[in-house]
Amino acid sequence: MAGATQIKAPDGWSSRSAFVLAAIGAAVGLGNVWRFPTIAGQNGGGAFVLFYFGCVLLIGLPLVLSEIMIGRAGRKDAVGSVQAIAKKSGVSPRWASFAWIQITAAFLILSFYSVVAGWVIYYAGVMGADLVGAIADGTPFVGALQGESVEAVQGRMTDLFANVPLLLGMHLIFMGLTYAIVAQGVGDGIEKAALYLMPAFFVLLVGITLYGATVGNLDATFAFLFTPDFSRLTPVAMNEALGQALFSMSLGSAALMTYGAYVDKGTKLAPTAGMIAIADTAVALLAGLMIFPIVFAVGLDPAAGPTLVFQSLPVAFQQMPGGSLIGFLFFILIFFAALTSSISLLEGPTSWAVNELGWSRPVGAAIIAGAAFLVGIACLLSFNYWSEVRLFSFWPIFEDAIIFDVVDGFTGKVMLPLAAFLVAIFVGWRADRRLVQHETGLDGPLFALWRFLVAWLCPIAVGLILLFGLFPSLLV
Numbered sequence: 001m002a003g004a005t006q007i008k009a010p011d012g013w014s015s016r017s018a019f020v021l022a023a024i025g026a027a028v029g030l031g032n033v034w035r036f037p038t039i040a041g042q043n044g045g046g047a048f049v050l051f052y053f054g055c056v057l058l059i060g061l062p063l064v065l066s067e068i069m070i071g072r073a074g075r076k077d078a079v080g081s082v083q084a085i086a087k088k089s090g091v092s093p094r095w096a097s098f099a100w101i102q103i104t105a106a107f108l109i110l111s112f113y114s115v116v117a118g119w120v121i122y123y124a125g126v127m128g129a130d131l132v133g134a135i136a137d138g139t140p141f142v143g144a145l146q147g148e149s150v151e152a153v154q155g156r157m158t159d160l161f162a163n164v165p166l167l168l169g170m171h172l173i174f175m176g177l178t179y180a181i182v183a184q185g186v187g188d189g190i191e192k193a194a195l196y197l198m199p200a201f202f203v204l205l206v207g208i209t210l211y212g213a214t215v216g217n218l219d220a221t222f223a224f225l226f227t228p229d230f231s232r233l234t235p236v237a238m239n240e241a242l243g244q245a246l247f248s249m250s251l252g253s254a255a256l257m258t259y260g261a262y263v264d265k266g267t268k269l270a271p272t273a274g275m276i277a278i279a280d281t282a283v284a285l286l287a288g289l290m291i292f293p294i295v296f297a298v299g300l301d302p303a304a305g306p307t308l309v310f311q312s313l314p315v316a317f318q319q320m321p322g323g324s325l326i327g328f329l330f331f332i333l334i335f336f337a338a339l340t341s342s343i344s345l346l347e348g349p350t351s352w353a354v355n356e357l358g359w360s361r362p363v364g365a366a367i368i369a370g371a372a373f374l375v376g377i378a379c380l381l382s383f384n385y386w387s388e389v390r391l392f393s394f395w396p397i398f399e400d401a402i403i404f405d406v407v408d409g410f411t412g413k414v415m416l417p418l419a420a421f422l423v424a425i426f427v428g429w430r431a432d433r434r435l436v437q438h439e440t441g442l443d444g445p446l447f448a449l450w451r452f453l454v455a456w457l458c459p460i461a462v463g464l465i466l467l468f469g470l471f472p473s474l475l476v
């Protein structure tokens, strides 16, 4: 009976660095390597990027600390943690509604995230097969997909989008992997995944960025990313930048609150929050510096949109030395980043189901991943069978949006900013000040500064951006 008397180690991070790695894993994902370059490209680069940095520093960073703090103070799932703090602070437990928004947002993001990650798997497979072929021919350092015309390379995405069984299969594989890791638990699943995948990701990122800088067009990239044209900074662009900053740092979607609950009391949260924000932003920037030199080198359009990474880059890889190998590594890199993020998207809702509904972890994770898979199918079909469906045609900014863009846009532009706004009000105004201060570990001017940002700047800035971004006609 020795096993029965053994005390089971609590399921949490084994160390502070494990937490930091997992949280960076949650933050760094498709948002950095796919969404950031896409949106920055569409919004004209410079001014958008500058505004984005402002959002990260003044809104994102203070909120990262706020959300981790809520989790660590409450030590439950997102909803339970907010309720616990509300109770200790003597305010209504209904504040937990913003945790609800967050869990719902995580669920919806997971659904389309897995679809995009499925494309990544497909392209990793294509590039991998190409590399194997090149090696077999004794020419491992040629450009990718040598036998194909440019049209054929680009046509791969169109073909993929028309191939529903293939899309479904890739979506299923990715969701299945995410499930398999989350079902293992925090220490054995999530932490281990981050421990292996994140270092590999960073090595690949630095390697490919150096490659891009050597063979690509760095001048055009710098001009594009760092020359601000403020006429492009419309309210809609600002809302997009804010939404992207929140999305990229995994704010407003239960991930950080949930991961925070597994942090031990001795860990200092403020430096940890700083590390997450810095790492996430650095990766977004590096991803820009990795992708755009390649895009400009072969004269592609930086504003190509969501297909930039999937349709444009393979063409670039075809024309560049070593493109076969680099192309393969590039999609592996995105895959690693996506996986450590998707597990954090599944963990928030799962932890809620385990704590609040009393489900076992494997069952809870399976039901939620299964449901997200189904919603993902609707997103996936919006590229083929349902390409004409406009769910939100009544709302001017979503008028022309396919289902995929509605789910992506509604979470990013509406739910995340709304959740962030409510977190700021709750932490800045409603939660017990001493509890908050104690938990953040900040004091003196630093605490005052953080509190000012959370209580004043975040709600006002997020509120205004939300209002004018969603209803641009209010401005004219």
Ligand code: PHE
Pocket (backbone or CB within 6 Å): 026, 027, 028, 029, 030, 031, 032, 106, 109, 247, 248, 249, 250, 251, 253, 255, 341, 342, 344, 345
């Ligand atoms: N931050 C992740 C990315 O940039 C996505 C994500 C959003 C993960 C919200 C968790 C919660 O890809």
